Amino acid sequence: MTADSRSATAASLPPHAGVPASGWVAFRSRDFTLFCIARFVSAIAFMVQSVALGWLIYDLTASPLALGLAGLVAFLPVVSLALFAGHAADRYDRRAILLICAAIGTAAGIGLLLTVASGAPPIWLIYLLILVFGTTRAFAMPTGQALLPGLVPVEHFPNAVTWTSSAWQVATVIGPALGGILYAYGSTVVFAFATTCYAITIGLYALIRTRSALRPRQPISWNSLLAGLRFIRSRPVIFGAISLDLFAVLLGGATALLPIFARDILHVGPSGLGLLRSMPAVGAISMALWLARFPVRRHAGPIMFTAVGVFGLATIGFGVSQSMPLSLACLFVLGASDMISVLIRQTLVQIDTPDAMRGRVAAINALFIGASNELGEFESGAVAAITGAVAAVVIGGAGSILVAALWTRLFPPLWQRDQLVDQPLLSTAAETSPRTD
CATH class of the missing domain: 1.20.1250.20 (MFS general substrate transporter like domains)
Incomplete structure (x- = not known):
């Protein structure tokens, strides 16, 4: 676009175009509202579950190293699958990916709940389920970020980022405290709550009407995987x-x-x-x-x-x-x-x-x-x-x-x-x- 065409475009825009909107303006979009609520509910579930897993693993092992390994197992998928997750978000329907991640997270939550309810959960199975949760997060995080700009008009996007960031911060305050309170009533209670939250996000994502724009599906290759880095x-x-x-x-x-x-x-x-x-x-x-x-x-x-x-x-x-x-x-x-x-x-x-x-x-x-x-x-x-x-x-x-x-x-x-x-x-x-x- 030339400088003249840019000037003409700017002249045709509304007087306040380009100025970040304030207040609750991002919530005028029904799809963003659903997305923001889903991210908040998912973040609460993640925080509650993280606290409960820490207590559970330490109760089972009395080992600080076991706690460290849990964090490593959760982080490994983010490192190892980052390029593949990004490629998937640019190749397939992003809303569908979020739905699949929420469904797998719910299934893993049910598995964790049943494992804990058995009374003597094997630590290797808990680590395996943590790995599943880490894998869903590895795909959901970039997909959600990529989907967000399509949920609101571009001039409302800074306001949308503000609210999604604040939703995460609120979850970091509420979630750990809530997890500690629920754990006092038993480990099955807290994991049942987290699983219910994951299930709720399935319904919220399903209600989003925005679909990803049609994009050419490039074959998976090192060239396409590394395109983001370049x-x-x-x-x-x-x-x-x-x-x-x-x-x-x-x-x-x-x-x-x-x-x-x-x-x-x-x-x-x-x-x-x-x-x-x-x-x-x-x-x-x-x-x-x-x-x-x-x-x-x-x-x-x-x-x-x-x-x-x-x-x-x-x-x-x-x-x-x-x-x-x-x-x-x-x-x-x-x-x-x-x-x-x-x-x-x-x-x-x-x-x-x-x-x-x-x-x-x-x-x-x-x-x-x-x-x-x-x-x-x-x-x-x-x-x-x-x-x-x-x-x-x-x-x-x-x-x-x-x-x-x-x-x-x-x-x-x-x-x-x-x-x-x-x-x-x-x-x-x-x-x-x-x-x-």
Whole structure:
């Protein structure tokens, strides 16, 4: 598209086109509403089930290594199947993939429930079922990300990302607490609840009317599997956003060391640890509600990099704090600033990617996010073993700031990005924007 045609297109758009919508506007789309509820219910089920599995495995084995293996088994499918999951999301109907994943998750939940109800569940069978859940998540995460832009008009997409992100954050607060409460009534109760939630998502996804656009079905080959990597590498905005998330979270993994701070530095015990763990999510939820009302309209790039810098400063502040109120405040700011950068990064990555490539790009993005979380915890623990917990957190926060400063030089288009949704993208999507009800 030439500069003149872009100007003509912009002139024909509504006065506020390209400006992120605020409030509840994304929920005008019936399909998005169903999708958001399904993701929230699924996230609650995942959080409740994760807490229950942790208790169950430790009750059966009394082994910290067994707990670590459970996390590894859940993460392995995300790593090993990322390229295949992305290819599937770009080859087949994305709504159908989500339905299949929800159905398999429900079946695995029933299997887990029956296994636990037997009274003496073998640990290998529990690991096998965890592997099944990990496989469904490996396909559902990129498919859901790829489907989301087609559920709302493009100008409402930042608002949709805000609400889906806040739904996840709310689930991270409610889910673990709910799982602990339900487990007190018996392991079968909590697994029955999680399975019921998975079953509900089947109905919600089935009610979504949006269908994936017809795309040519490329044969599976290394060329098609690696197309997402090549596309990301060729787009400085997308490559910069994904890699910034990887390295900033990798270095700033202070939450992995919270038990040390709760016991040895702040002396607040298990109850204080629970409060510390919940505070980043509280900050993220608060910021998500703020951004839903007052969205990022201009200077998206500088705001994102500033948020990463604030994330690093808050991490350093938490590391040096010896006061519980100050530590809570730092974690609140940490979560809030991370929500800002997450919203901008996710919007840029998904909205700047053509629909035919969204599955593969989303799969790689999900892989990087998962790797940064898992490896970030390992990095924090390894550095803490050498330097101590306080120094490890401070070094990590400083590293996040350094990465943000360096990325402004390495990826100028990302730093200079003004609007989240460019005017040309609006005109491109005009003919295919979904109808809102």
